[in-house]
Amino acid sequence: MSETGRKTRRTEAGRRFVGERKRERRERVEEIIRRLWDEYPDATTSLHHESPYELLVATILSAQCTDERVNMVTPELFERYPTPEDLAGGRREDVEEIIRSTGFFRQKTKSLLGMAAAVVDRHGGEVPGTMKELVELPGVGRKTANVVLGNAFGRDEGVVVDTHVKRISGRLGLTKETTPEKIEQDLMELVPKASWTDLPHLFIFHGRAVCRAPTPVCGECVLADLCPSAGF
Numbered sequence: 231m232s233e234t235g236r237k238t239r240r241t242e243a244g245r246r247f248v249g250e251r252k253r254e255r256r257e258r259v260e261e262i263i264r265r266l267w268d269e270y271p272d273a274t275t276s277l278h279h280e281s282p283y284e285l286l287v288a289t290i291l292s293a294q295c296t297d298e299r300v301n302m303v304t305p306e307l308f309e310r311y312p313t314p315e316d317l318a319g320g321r322r323e324d325v326e327e328i329i330r331s332t333g334f335f336r337q338k339t340k341s342l343l344g345m346a347a348a349v350v351d352r353h354g355g356e357v358p359g360t361m362k363e364l365v366e367l368p369g370v371g372r373k374t375a376n377v378v379l380g381n382a383f384g385r386d387e388g389v390v391v392d393t394h395v396k397r398i399s400g401r402l403g404l405t406k407e408t409t410p411e412k413i414e415q416d417l418m419e420l421v422p423k424a425s426w427t428d429l430p431h432l433f434i435f436h437g438r439a440v441c442r443a444p445t446p447v448c449g450e451c452v453l454a455d456l457c458p459s460a461g462f
């Protein structure tokens with residue numbers, strides 16, 4: 231189909247949602263979540279970890295890097311530094327060498343060593359389980375804290391907005407915002423709190439499989455009738 235034809239179909243699809251009330255949008259979101267769970271029953275974080283400490287380290291490493299690449303370096307890192315105490319006492323050059331392939335390795339090493347030292351000094355070697363304490367750790371922003379709280383502590387305190395979540399939320403007409411902070415606020419208004427941690431996993435799985443960048447495969451999408459951007 232020509233680009234003009236695709237745009238026309240998209241416009242037609244979008245018209246169905248003009249004037250949608252917030253209550254209707256919330257119901258649409260609930261149906262979106264139900265269908266995505268049917269499609270991706272195993273959706274979860276792909277960062278390998280066995281503790282809040284390991285997930286925190288892996289999440290710091292995942293900035294500007296694929297989860298697959300992070301999973302290649304963390305086995306050696308966790309073996310060398312199995313606890314925050316071990317990492318806090320690590321040599322900068324050694325950590326840099328292990329994580330080099332994840333990119334931005336000097337800055338990430340600084341974050342890892344600073345985070346580990348703060349966990350030891352301020353929290354007795356235990357990764358804290360609150361947003362306030364987590365974002366006060368060096369190298370830990372709200373997004374990283376959300377990942378750890380949701381996936382290691384089972385606490386739905388926010389919605390992680392990455393490139394897939396940003397793209398799919400926009401295509402589904404759940405936000406018009408462009409910054410992660412504002413997109414997160416819109417999603418927290420629409421998505422049931424119990425799904426705040428799971429929604430990003432579902433969107434990431436869907437974003438890799440069907441709602442891809444730059445071109446979505448709308449003809450294979452289970453959300454097509456719920457999506458204002460659907461074009462075939």
Ligand code: SF4
Nearest residue numbers: 441446448451457460
């Ligand atoms: S693949 Fe198409 S129909 Fe499905 S969510 Fe993405 S834009 Fe919408």
